[in-house]
Amino acid sequence: MFNRSMTTGEGPRRGRGRPRTPGAEGKILAAALAEYGEHGWAGFTMDAVARRAHVGKSTVYLRWPDKDALLTEAVTSRGLELAAVDTGTLEGDLTQLATNLLRHFHSPAGWAGVRVTFDTASAPERLGNFAEAVIEVHGRQVEQICRRAVERGEMIESFPVGALTEAIYGAAMINALSERLEGRVDSDADLETRARYLVAMVLRGIATDSAVS
Amino acid sequence: MFNRSMTTGEGPRRGRGRPRTPGAEGKILAAALAEYGEHGWAGFTMDAVARRAHVGKSTVYLRWPDKDALLTEAVTSRGLELAAVDTGTLEGDLTQLATNLLRHFHSPAGWAGVRVTFDTASAPERLGNFAEAVIEVHGRQVEQICRRAVERGEMIESFPVGALTEAIYGAAMINALSERLEGRVDSDADLETRARYLVAMVLRGIATDSAVS
Amino acid sequence: MFNRSMTTGEGPRRGRGRPRTPGAEGKILAAALAEYGEHGWAGFTMDAVARRAHVGKSTVYLRWPDKDALLTEAVTSRGLELAAVDTGTLEGDLTQLATNLLRHFHSPAGWAGVRVTFDTASAPERLGNFAEAVIEVHGRQVEQICRRAVERGEMIESFPVGALTEAIYGAAMINALSERLEGRVDSDADLETRARYLVAMVLRGIATDSAVS
Amino acid sequence: MFNRSMTTGEGPRRGRGRPRTPGAEGKILAAALAEYGEHGWAGFTMDAVARRAHVGKSTVYLRWPDKDALLTEAVTSRGLELAAVDTGTLEGDLTQLATNLLRHFHSPAGWAGVRVTFDTASAPERLGNFAEAVIEVHGRQVEQICRRAVERGEMIESFPVGALTEAIYGAAMINALSERLEGRVDSDADLETRARYLVAMVLRGIATDSAVS
DNA sequence: CTATAATCGAGACGGTACGTCACGTCTTGAT
DNA sequence: ATCAAGACGTGACGTACCGTCTCGATTATAG
Numbered sequence: 015m016f017n018r019s020m021t022t023g024e025g026p027r028r029g030r031g032r033p034r035t036p037g038a039e040g041k042i043l044a045a046a047l048a049e050y051g052e053h054g055w056a057g058f059t060m061d062a063v064a065r066r067a068h069v070g071k072s073t074v075y076l077r078w079p080d081k082d083a084l085l086t087e088a089v090t091s092r093g094l095e096l097a098a099v100d101t102g103t104l105e106g107d108l109t110q111l112a113t114n115l116l117r118h119f120h121s122p123a124g125w126a127g128v129r130v131t132f133d134t135a136s137a138p139e140r141l142g143n144f145a146e147a148v149i150e151v152h153g154r155q156v157e158q159i160c161r162r163a164v165e166r167g168e169m170i171e172s173f174p175v176g177a178l179t180e181a182i183y184g185a186a187m188i189n190a191l192s193e194r195l196e197g198r199v200d201s202d203a204d205l206e207t208r209a210r211y212l213v214a215m216v217l218r219g220i221a222t223d224s225a226v227s
Numbered sequence: 228m229f230n231r232s233m234t235t236g237e238g239p240r241r242g243r244g245r246p247r248t249p250g251a252e253g254k255i256l257a258a259a260l261a262e263y264g265e266h267g268w269a270g271f272t273m274d275a276v277a278r279r280a281h282v283g284k285s286t287v288y289l290r291w292p293d294k295d296a297l298l299t300e301a302v303t304s305r306g307l308e309l310a311a312v313d314t315g316t317l318e319g320d321l322t323q324l325a326t327n328l329l330r331h332f333h334s335p336a337g338w339a340g341v342r343v344t345f346d347t348a349s350a351p352e353r354l355g356n357f358a359e360a361v362i363e364v365h366g367r368q369v370e371q372i373c374r375r376a377v378e379r380g381e382m383i384e385s386f387p388v389g390a391l392t393e394a395i396y397g398a399a400m401i402n403a404l405s406e407r408l409e410g411r412v413d414s415d416a417d418l419e420t421r422a423r424y425l426v427a428m429v430l431r432g433i434a435t436d437s438a439v440s
Numbered sequence: 441m442f443n444r445s446m447t448t449g450e451g452p453r454r455g456r457g458r459p460r461t462p463g464a465e466g467k468i469l470a471a472a473l474a475e476y477g478e479h480g481w482a483g484f485t486m487d488a489v490a491r492r493a494h495v496g497k498s499t500v501y502l503r504w505p506d507k508d509a510l511l512t513e514a515v516t517s518r519g520l521e522l523a524a525v526d527t528g529t530l531e532g533d534l535t536q537l538a539t540n541l542l543r544h545f546h547s548p549a550g551w552a553g554v555r556v557t558f559d560t561a562s563a564p565e566r567l568g569n570f571a572e573a574v575i576e577v578h579g580r581q582v583e584q585i586c587r588r589a590v591e592r593g594e595m596i597e598s599f600p601v602g603a604l605t606e607a608i609y610g611a612a613m614i615n616a617l618s619e620r621l622e623g624r625v626d627s628d629a630d631l632e633t634r635a636r637y638l639v640a641m642v643l644r645g646i647a648t649d650s651a652v653s
Numbered sequence: 654m655f656n657r658s659m660t661t662g663e664g665p666r667r668g669r670g671r672p673r674t675p676g677a678e679g680k681i682l683a684a685a686l687a688e689y690g691e692h693g694w695a696g697f698t699m700d701a702v703a704r705r706a707h708v709g710k711s712t713v714y715l716r717w718p719d720k721d722a723l724l725t726e727a728v729t730s731r732g733l734e735l736a737a738v739d740t741g742t743l744e745g746d747l748t749q750l751a752t753n754l755l756r757h758f759h760s761p762a763g764w765a766g767v768r769v770t771f772d773t774a775s776a777p778e779r780l781g782n783f784a785e786a787v788i789e790v791h792g793r794q795v796e797q798i799c800r801r802a803v804e805r806g807e808m809i810e811s812f813p814v815g816a817l818t819e820a821i822y823g824a825a826m827i828n829a830l831s832e833r834l835e836g837r838v839d840s841d842a843d844l845e846t847r848a849r850y851l852v853a854m855v856l857r858g859i860a861t862d863s864a865v866s
Numbered sequence: 867c868t869a870t871a872a873t874c875g876a877g878a879c880g881g882t883a884c885g886t887c888a889c890g891t892c893t894t895g896a897t
Numbered sequence: 898a899t900c901a902a903g904a905c906g907t908g909a910c911g912t913a914c915c916g917t918c919t920c921g922a923t924t925a926t927a928g
Contacts, residue, residue, distance in 0.1 A: 168435060181429070284877085
């Protein structure tokens with residue numbers, strides 16, 4: 015995303031000089047994520063990251079131009095992974111997706127991803143790449159689930175996918191947020207229960223006259 | 228919240244020395260909110276706030292103990308307001324609430340409130356007060372709407388209010404987030420449309436076999 | 441020389457804000473001279489100076505723009521002092537002056553002054569002030585001695601003072617230089633002997649046909 | 654002095670790998686002297702030297718262990734040359750020597766030599782070699798001149814040679830120093846005039862009662 | 867009317883992290 | 898084995914901000 019080795023084979027450089035230490039990227043990103051998790055944004059220090067990764071500051075600054083960039087990529091590379099889902103039914107897909115999301119947002123890396131997403135959204139001048147990555151990774155998922163559901167006739171055709179996406183992602187995010195605000199620690203079972211309720215709601219609604227089964 | 232004149236609601240503070248300049252609080256809070264909105268947390272500077280408010284740093288530090296406290300109160304005082312809602316029907320209430328929320332999160336102050344909420348949740352050691360304020364302000368709203376709906380028989384009794392709250396708040400928040408990430412500018416009409424879809428979903432669901440009306 | 445408090449009463453500032461800590465200048469200059477003496481120019485560190493003076497780096501950088509400036513002033517203020525001389529005879533004056541100079545250049549502060557003088561002369565873009573100070577302090581001394589000597593009829597009138605100054609100052613400087621290069625440690629008596637030989641030479645010369653008495 | 658090809662004067666260095674590039678030493682030394690002359694010690698950079706010499710850093714560090722060593726040799730090899738002198742009379746020898754010295758110290762390479770000499774003297778822990786070289790090159794000169802003069806009966810026998818050396822070298826050095834401090838540019842004729850005055854002084858003195866001719 | 871005292875704008879203070887730069891070392895492929 | 902290139906760990910540079918402190922000036926009450 016920032017370091018040259020990612021933008022492959024474009025420049026005139028062909029391996030002149032000492033190559034960049036292969037493991038360095040990973041060590042630094044891991045250290046960054048760990049520091050961020052332990053001390054938060056205000057206590058996130060480049061010196062500490064370098065020290066923890068057993069790496070000089072120059073090695074860090076050769077790869078990322080500044081603190082924001084490092085943190086953003088640390089989160090992008092490890093805080094945006096989401097397994098694909100395909101169970102055969104709409105309810106199954108959505109329940110699986112919601113569970114995955116809840117687990118993701120409750121995990122340190124996932125939560126870090128959330129924070130950086132909001133920071134990025136608040137400072138649009140820097141790093142629009144991250145925004146695109148988020149949209150790419152997460153936007154597709156619900157879209158595909160809905161397409162398959164419509165093909166199977168399980169879903170109202172005309173319903174805007176965006177609203178569904180927002181509700182599910184938003185609910186999972188808020189759930190993770192409130193866990194932290196209230197000092198709760200939700201178990202895996204709690205998350206699954208919450209996921210089922212959420213899916214029940216978006217599938218069949220909460221109004222009494224829509225409760226069919 | 229932090230400064231004495233607020234905690235001691237006992238009237239016009241009698242003392243010997245020079246009284247605190249009346250307008251200072253407001254000017255500082257406004258400046259803080261503006262700085263935060265423009266530069267984000269990383270670029271939020273006490274010196275800049277004081278300069279922007281045409282105030283000395285001591286005037287700021289006499290009122291708030293540190294940066295977090297000032298920022299928190301700035302956001303609390305202007306980024307957490309939400310009008311009460313009571314239209315007589317569940318659908319009306321929820322639509323009104325969702326519209327209010329969307330407008331709120333799309334506004335600068337509301338968005339700042341969101342950011343601080345996430346920052347606070349990530350650094351639990353400081354300023355739990357803010358977490359309580361958020362829960363207090365926002366938690367009650369949905370609860371009351373649901374209580375009235377249940378009394379009117381409009382809503383499944385057993386449905387957990389939390390899941391509904393999370394879905395609505397989360398959806399509104401994500402909507403504001405994605406507006407910024409994608410560089411959109413949503414009109415008021417857009418927001419109302421989105422609110423109606425959202426409420427339709429949580430009320431009657433998106434499954435084909437639940438579409439009764 | 442650099443800090444505002446020296447360029448008195450010119451600016452519009454009239455004591456607004458906290459005044460600069462009075463003792464700070466002295467402490468910092470002393471620390472700088474000590475560090476320079478112990479570690480030399482290559483090992484002369486601003487952090488170390490600040491630490492030794494129990495002072496923050498900002499306090500140093502408020503007064504001097506950079507390392508060169510601090511070092512230059514440290515030396516100027518303590519490495520350029522030279523007692524006035526007036527014994528009544530030319531030989532007495534010159535002997536006294538030469539002894540003083542030898543002692544001065546052999547002392548740590550005096551030697552530091554020599555080094556900075558040469559550094560300054562090599563980088564004329566920075567800090568010509570120092571050059572002027574050196575010329576001012578040292579140039580006058582020999583001039584006055586010679587004027588008195590001419591009035592007393594002890595000295596060839598037409599002889600250029602500059603050549604005399606250069607010989608005496610240069611000899612003293614080289615003597616200190618060679619002491620260090622050779623690892624000698626000259627005693628006070630050594631210095632006085634050297635001073636007498638030097639004065640004998642410039643007064644009566646080394647040629648056999650000029651040895652009158 | 655440091656690199657193997659110099660210390661082992663045993664001929665054309667037979668080895669297995671690629672021989673060292675012949676012109677490299679000279680290019681690097683020249684670049685070093687130029688950089689030192691332009692930027693002084695504080696701005697003297699190994700990277701800049703290598704870049705200016707169109708050479709990799711390893712090529713430099715294969716030959717000299719560190720910055721000091723390179724600089725010292727650069728100066729030693731080009732900043733210490735001094736032509737031998739033998740005119741047949743003491744006055745002629747000294748005048749010639751003084752003129753040579755003045756020209757030398759006023760030249761860039763000679764001045765660089767002066768600076769390094771002082772730097773070396775201030776950091777005795779490193780590079781005593783340089784000190785020895787200076788003493789070797791410059792010390793002998795005056796000694797021989799004086800020996801011949803004594804043999805010819807032109808000079809007081811008992812006069813210590815050191816004092817004379819110091820006076821002449823010091824005067825020349827100070828003259829070059831003051832030219833730079835005052836921003837003068839001395840012509841060749843100026844230097845010769847100064848040399849004559851200097852020699853007149855050390856030969857016959859400045860006292861009125863010693864002026865014989 | 868004077869003394870006392872809290873607050874004001876300004877800005878210096880001791881610290882700490884920033885992002886840059888140079889050191890001297892190391893590692894590559896090419897000569 | 899040496900070359901040019903350039904990444905490496907280290908550590909100082911000079912800047913900016915934190916939260917504290919000190920100043921003279923202002924503005925109220927208390928005596």
